[in-house]
Amino acid sequence: MGLKIGILSDTHLGASSIDPELRMDSFEVFEEALKILVSAGADVILHAGDFYDRTDPQPWVHDKATTILRSTITGRKPNLEVLEGKVNFEAEDVGIAVPVFLIHGTHDRPIGRPAPAPPFQHLVSAGYANYLDVDPDNEFSSRHVVIKKDGIEVLLTGVGHRPQGYINESISKCGIPGKTGCVNISCIHNAIEGTVPASEYVDLGPFQNIDYVVMGHAHRAHLDGDGAMQAEKRGALKTKILVPGATNATSVSPQEEGKKYVHLMEITSENRPVFKSFELKKVRQVFHRRIACENLTAEQARDKILDTLKGLPLDGLEKEPRVKVYLTGKLAPGASRAELDLDGIIVGYKNKVHNWSEMIIPSELYTEDELERLEKLRGAVEAGVVLSAPLDHFCRKLQQLGFSAKYFSPGELYQIFSEVKTPAAARGRVMEKLNGVLELGSDQSR
Numbered sequence: 001m002g003l004k005i006g007i008l009s010d011t012h013l014g015a016s017s018i019d020p021e022l023r024m025d026s027f028e029v030f031e032e033a034l035k036i037l038v039s040a041g042a043d044v045i046l047h048a049g050d051f052y053d054r055t056d057p058q059p060w061v062h063d064k065a066t067t068i069l070r071s072t073i074t075g076r077k078p079n080l081e082v083l084e085g086k087v088n089f090e091a092e093d094v095g096i097a098v099p100v101f102l103i104h105g106t107h108d109r110p111i112g113r114p115a116p117a118p119p120f121q122h123l124v125s126a127g128y129a130n131y132l133d134v135d136p137d138n139e140f141s142s143r144h145v146v147i148k149k150d151g152i153e154v155l156l157t158g159v160g161h162r163p164q165g166y167i168n169e170s171i172s173k174c175g176i177p178g179k180t181g182c183v184n185i186s187c188i189h190n191a192i193e194g195t196v197p198a199s200e201y202v203d204l205g206p207f208q209n210i211d212y213v214v215m216g217h218a219h220r221a222h223l224d225g226d227g228a229m230q231a232e233k234r235g236a237l238k239t240k241i242l243v244p245g246a247t248n249a250t251s252v253s254p255q256e257e258g259k260k261y262v263h264l265m266e267i268t269s270e271n272r273p274v275f276k277s278f279e280l281k282k283v284r285q286v287f288h289r290r291i292a293c294e295n296l297t298a299e300q301a302r303d304k305i306l307d308t309l310k311g312l313p314l315d316g317l318e319k320e321p322r323v324k325v326y327l328t329g330k331l332a333p334g335a336s337r338a339e340l341d342l343d344g345i346i347v348g349y350k351n352k353v354h355n356w357s358e359m360i361i362p363s364e365l366y367t368e369d370e371l372e373r374l375e376k377l378r379g380a381v382e383a384g385v386v387l388s389a390p391l392d393h394f395c396r397k398l399q400q401l402g403f404s405a406k407y408f409s410p411g412e413l414y415q416i417f418s419e420v421k422t423p424a425a426a427r428g429r430v431m432e433k434l435n436g437v438l439e440l441g442s443d444q445s446r
């Protein structure tokens, strides 16, 4: 009895597409997540954005995403009534059993001309997904939908990612629909204060008629003491916030560490929902550590590295984890890096860590402060913000290597400088990119 809503977010399908092993991770977990929700009896599934990892997913990424949806959410027609709004899951030829509703995120925001559409739009046209967005000018989305089952009515609406600086302006211009006698749920993909850092936070005022705001974008789930998704209050507002977190780690960074989940919200006839969270077993764990080596002898530094590695819970994991250990600072005078015998250390992790040979990064390029800036650059790339201080910093660094920074996007700068061991390696990455551009140019002239 009741209405069950599966909730997930930030599946980032197609992430890590260059690594032949990692590139399957996002799909394996996505499939696991959908299977869990379907067998737990979800009537509908809500996805809070960053379905795809890029605005231009490769054809094989579309193919895998479509195949997984087709094999998991199809079957007998759902026992749902649609009272308001435009949906596509009732089409006989597609055979959807568990309709999926999604919003666009940072990574899969609408692009293209003459009418910008999110990269998952083909799934919407094919009947495998329903796209929610409150913007009345968005011709591809539904502003809201009201569904009913077992006497319970639920309104679903969504606000896809809005660029910082225009978040609240855009939301108040569109307005947030709501309906009385209904459980009102909205997905969003911008930060609410107290979740993840941002330069502009979502003002919850316009959401006052919404009972539950499902916030994507934050990759770490918020759970309560019992291990179920937490319904968080903010001040006197009746609106409660749900943070499902990502299904997969998309990089090796502190905020990607930890377990990943999908969630179920069960609304019984008293309209009092119960939350359940299911741990995803096919997730590849990531561990990000920094070790300050400033003024240590080689022996001291080596002990510190060994202790750090020994402290990582690497045993009994489903997949080989990703580990990045950054060494920062200069060793004490007279101590040489060769004495650390890093090769001797990493070889012990040969069958325990993915890409074990690159797990320790003793960089000539990093200082403690620089790693902070690199993290900020990563954040800026994620949020689509340009001209931030970290970007300027790495533009100058690129100039030190002898290149002009003006042809590089923030994302490319991040690619060049993240996890790089030597200036020569950074220079190599720049040359690779420049050669790529030249090759493309000559192709087109043919």
Ligand SMILES: [Mn+2]
Pocket (backbone or CB within 6 Å): 010, 012, 050, 105, 107, 217, 219, 246
């Ligand atoms: Mn994301």
